[in-house]
Amino acid sequence: MSKKDLGLLVLILVVGAVVTAINPRFLLPINLANTSNLIGLFGILSIGQAFVIITGGIELSVGSLVALLGTLFIDFIAVRELDWPLAFAMIILLGAIIGFVHGWLITRLKLQPFVVTLCGLLIYRGVARFYTADGTAGFAFGQNFPDLEFLTAGRSGGVPNSFIALIIIAIVMWVVLHRSVFGRYLYAIGKNEEAAKYSGIRTGRIVIAAYVICGVLTALSAIYFAMYTRSISPASHGQFYELYAIAAAVLGGFSLRGGEGSLVGVILGTVLLQELQNLVNLLGIPSSLNFAVMGGVILIGVLVDQQWGVFRARRRMIEATRQNVAGAPAE
Amino acid sequence: MAHRLLSGVMTSTDTTHPITAPFLSLEAVRKTYPGVVALDRFSMEVRSGEVIGLVGENGAGKSTLMKILGGVTRPDSGTVTVDGAAHDGLTVEQSIGSGIAFVHQELNLFENLDVAANIFFGREPLRAGPLKLVDRAKLREMVAPLLKRVGANFSADAPVASLSLAQQQMVEIAKALSIKARLVILDEPTSSLPIAETEKLLDVIKGLKAQGISVIFISHRLHEIERVADHVVVLRDGTLAGTLAKAEINHDEMVRLMIGRMLKEREKAGEATRAPGSVALSANALRTSTYPDRPVSLELRRAEILGLAGLVGSGRTELARVLFGIDERLGGSVTLDGKPLNVGSAADAVANGIFLVPEDRKLTGILLDLSIAQNISLPNLPAHAKRSLVSANAELATAEKQKKNLGIKAPSVLTRTGTLSGGNQQKVVLAKWLAMNPKVMILDEPTRGIDIGAKAEIYGLMRALADAGVAVLMISSDMEEVIGVSDRIAVMHEGQISGILEKDDFSQENVLLLAVGKKPKLLQAAGGVE
Numbered sequence: 001m002s003k004k005d006l007g008l009l010v011l012i013l014v015v016g017a018v019v020t021a022i023n024p025r026f027l028l029p030i031n032l033a034n035t036s037n038l039i040g041l042f043g044i045l046s047i048g049q050a051f052v053i054i055t056g057g058i059e060l061s062v063g064s065l066v067a068l069l070g071t072l073f074i075d076f077i078a079v080r081e082l083d084w085p086l087a088f089a090m091i092i093l094l095g096a097i098i099g100f101v102h103g104w105l106i107t108r109l110k111l112q113p114f115v116v117t118l119c120g121l122l123i124y125r126g127v128a129r130f131y132t133a134d135g136t137a138g139f140a141f142g143q144n145f146p147d148l149e150f151l152t153a154g155r156s157g158g159v160p161n162s163f164i165a166l167i168i169i170a171i172v173m174w175v176v177l178h179r180s181v182f183g184r185y186l187y188a189i190g191k192n193e194e195a196a197k198y199s200g201i202r203t204g205r206i207v208i209a210a211y212v213i214c215g216v217l218t219a220l221s222a223i224y225f226a227m228y229t230r231s232i233s234p235a236s237h238g239q240f241y242e243l244y245a246i247a248a249a250v251l252g253g254f255s256l257r258g259g260e261g262s263l264v265g266v267i268l269g270t271v272l273l274q275e276l277q278n279l280v281n282l283l284g285i286p287s288s289l290n291f292a293v294m295g296g297v298i299l300i301g302v303l304v305d306q307q308w309g310v311f312r313a314r315r316r317m318i319e320a321t322r323q324n325v326a327g328a329p330a331e
Numbered sequence: 332m333a334h335r336l337l338s339g340v341m342t343s344t345d346t347t348h349p350i351t352a353p354f355l356s357l358e359a360v361r362k363t364y365p366g367v368v369a370l371d372r373f374s375m376e377v378r379s380g381e382v383i384g385l386v387g388e389n390g391a392g393k394s395t396l397m398k399i400l401g402g403v404t405r406p407d408s409g410t411v412t413v414d415g416a417a418h419d420g421l422t423v424e425q426s427i428g429s430g431i432a433f434v435h436q437e438l439n440l441f442e443n444l445d446v447a448a449n450i451f452f453g454r455e456p457l458r459a460g461p462l463k464l465v466d467r468a469k470l471r472e473m474v475a476p477l478l479k480r481v482g483a484n485f486s487a488d489a490p491v492a493s494l495s496l497a498q499q500q501m502v503e504i505a506k507a508l509s510i511k512a513r514l515v516i517l518d519e520p521t522s523s524l525p526i527a528e529t530e531k532l533l534d535v536i537k538g539l540k541a542q543g544i545s546v547i548f549i550s551h552r553l554h555e556i557e558r559v560a561d562h563v564v565v566l567r568d569g570t571l572a573g574t575l576a577k578a579e580i581n582h583d584e585m586v587r588l589m590i591g592r593m594l595k596e597r598e599k600a601g602e603a604t605r606a607p608g609s610v611a612l613s614a615n616a617l618r619t620s621t622y623p624d625r626p627v628s629l630e631l632r633r634a635e636i637l638g639l640a641g642l643v644g645s646g647r648t649e650l651a652r653v654l655f656g657i658d659e660r661l662g663g664s665v666t667l668d669g670k671p672l673n674v675g676s677a678a679d680a681v682a683n684g685i686f687l688v689p690e691d692r693k694l695t696g697i698l699l700d701l702s703i704a705q706n707i708s709l710p711n712l713p714a715h716a717k718r719s720l721v722s723a724n725a726e727l728a729t730a731e732k733q734k735k736n737l738g739i740k741a742p743s744v745l746t747r748t749g750t751l752s753g754g755n756q757q758k759v760v761l762a763k764w765l766a767m768n769p770k771v772m773i774l775d776e777p778t779r780g781i782d783i784g785a786k787a788e789i790y791g792l793m794r795a796l797a798d799a800g801v802a803v804l805m806i807s808s809d810m811e812e813v814i815g816v817s818d819r820i821a822v823m824h825e826g827q828i829s830g831i832l833e834k835d836d837f838s839q840e841n842v843l844l845l846a847v848g849k850k851p852k853l854l855q856a857a858g859g860v861e
Contacts, residue, residue: 180721181720191699192699195696197677198677199763200681200682201678
């Protein structure tokens with residue numbers, strides 16, 4: 001764990017302690033379970049975003065995708081009555097295809113990630129609303145999917161299975177990002193795509209793979225979100241989720257220029273964001289201030305991190321000067 | 332600004348030159364940074380209309396001296412005297428106010444603006460009225476004489492992006508003249524210029540001198556210094572290693588002062604120890620996007636260093652980029668060891684043992700933020716991994732071996748590459764390719780911006796590669812380098828090979844003639860030219 005991640009963890013614990021002191025309900029099992037469920041849902045989404053951000057790209061369409069894919073999933077199993085594993089596989093595949101198309105447009109046709117995924121944001125939201133004729137997709141009365149519901153919205157020993165899913169995905173993706181050849185390529189491309197290309201890396205394929213990973217994880221989280229809310233109104237479901245995901249990555253130490261950030265960081269970023277949401281509820285802060293609190297904390301966090309870096313650099317300089325002065329012979 | 336000529340107050344240094352007092356002098360200047368003494372007991376004088384050559388290896392203190400003259404940094408002790416007024420150090424305003432202007436190696440021009448807008452950027456003449464519109468007519472009037480003074484062959488409304496490097500440097504110099512410069516400091520202006528362009532720049536320097544403007548000319552290309560400098564100041568390890576008067580200026584003496592000893596090899600890579608082998612890489616009627624209508628053919632043999640000379644823009648880098656798969660091949664074919672080769676990407680080239688050491692080390696050669704070890708393993712990462720997971724041990728072992736073989740000077744292989752000197756960075760670029768058995772090694776300006784000691788080592792490495800049977804293609808704009816290092820020289824002119832010189836016909840004149848598309852003077856009438 002890097003120093004940055006450690007700092008973030010301390011911040012999470014301190015905020016938790018302060019909230020507990022003011023409102024002890026923070027530590028009630030029901031509250032912790034609810035919060036960790038949300039951490040699981042947003043965490044999966046944020047890891048996907050992190051893989052794109054590490055390449056220096058951005059994926060703005062994930063919120064709309066959560067709406068579109070969630071709508072489709074519920075439609076598949078509730079209306080068209082497909083077997084849920086088949087529907088599950090189709091949604092994941094669709095996420096992968098959409099990720100591939102984004103990556104292809106960005107690497108082969110040289111469009112900017114911001115532009116491609118902004119168009120995606122508008123298109124998928126529109127398609128989702130059209131698909132349900134602006135209605136709400138949901139389950140009919142009495143429809144049950146015991147296995148699916150256990151895996152997505154269920155609990156094991158009190159721990160939400162969505163949170164357990166996040167932990168498993170996080171461990172796998174940690175290995176991929178920090179230990180694999182592919183992960184090294186991602187960092188290299190994020191730092192300097194040209195130099196990576198000149199080192200013989202097929203940068204296009206690697207970047208496309210990052211968008212595919214983001215698409216798949218977004219699809220997975222879309223299913224989790226759908227099973228959590230159980231009914232989806234495509235006009236508002238998943239709105240601003242891309243910003244939650246980006247915020248979690250930035251809080252976790254990712255640079256939007258690419259090439260910087262750790263998986264532990266993005267998870268901790270998600271945890272902090274959800275803790276803040278919870279704090280707004282528990283401390284009786286008007287929920288309309290929700291976004292303002294988040295924005296303020298992210299700004300302060302990024303500012304402190306940056307100033308800390310400046311401070312350390314200056315201290316190193318002073319240290320070195322002192323040694324130099326002490327070591328120099330008297331004139 | 333009133334000139335304060337207080338010759339009576341001047342120190343003993345001016346008694347030897349009673350007539351033309353120096354307008355700028357430094358005395359016993361010392362500057363330390365944490366851990367290093369950058370400049371110590373350094374003194375020099377600048378007189379009007381004098382061209383001073385300033386030479387020294389990287390890290391000798393040239394940059395610090397420039398910063399002091401520019402007012403960016405203050406010396407710890409010593410005096411800077413301008414027009415007879417002594418200062419502890421200059422401020423940026425004082426420096427500009429005294430007419431000291433800089434033309435840096437990396438040009439500070441807005442490529443999207445035209446020449447006139449660049450010269451008077453932020454100081455444009457305005458029309459009367461509340462809108463503050465730029466008075467284009469007046470601007471042109473002001474720019475015209477400046478361009479004339481630098482001998483510009485381009486117009487004031489040419490976009491800077493359309494100019495050659497030398498022309499862009501003229502724009503920078505015109506900018507310096509526009510603020511009434513009395514001293515123009517040129518920091519390695521020719522390092523990225525090809526031969527003919529360099530000539531133009533040297534003419535500009537002579538022109539400045541004739542107008543009574545002083546020039547400090549910093550360059551690693553000593554023969555250029557020989558040609559224009561009135562005297563030479565040599566820096567070594569932050570101190571004045573020596574001053575050479577006009578008559579004493581020669582290449583060997585400068586090198587001796589710079590490194591404190593005679594360099595035996597004198598930047599030479601030695602002779603080939605074996606005859607060139609069979610054709611390794613052959614380009615047949617290759618077409619590049621820069622010159623789509625000019626097919627290029629070239630044969631590169633095993634165990635030879637083929638120098639590729641020519642003017643900047645003659646298509647040498649483009650040829651290298653096509654061979655390495657970075658640019659698209661628009662036509663023609665490539666064979667490797669006689670077999671047709673289809674290179675669609677750099678990854679394909681690398682897989683076939685064709686490697687490129689690119690022109691721009693920092694942007695394309697290495698990743699500055701990665702460690703030495705990570706840079707070296709990057710092109711061959713799967714070989715340093717088990718089941719797709721990177722093995723740190725394998726990576727470190729390769730890096731340690733290369734660090735030792737190439738003599739990369741760094742605290743450890745985990746050191747960030749960005750903190751290394753230019754020469755050591757270039758060795759890292761070489762190391763990553765040497766670690767994977769090259770068949771064909773293409774080097775584009777391999778020694779640009781690298782000091783003499785590291786240069787000699789890189790020449791040695793190239794020769795060792797050729798001796799080991801590798802086909803080496805070296806693109807270079809440095810005439811001494813091309814002639815000193817190559818076994819054969821191919822010269823490009825406007826997208827095509829204008830001729831190939833064998834060792835007996837090597838001469839600056841021949842390379843230059845071919846570079847401008849003329850016939851060389853050959854020993855054997857039948858030699859070389861296609």
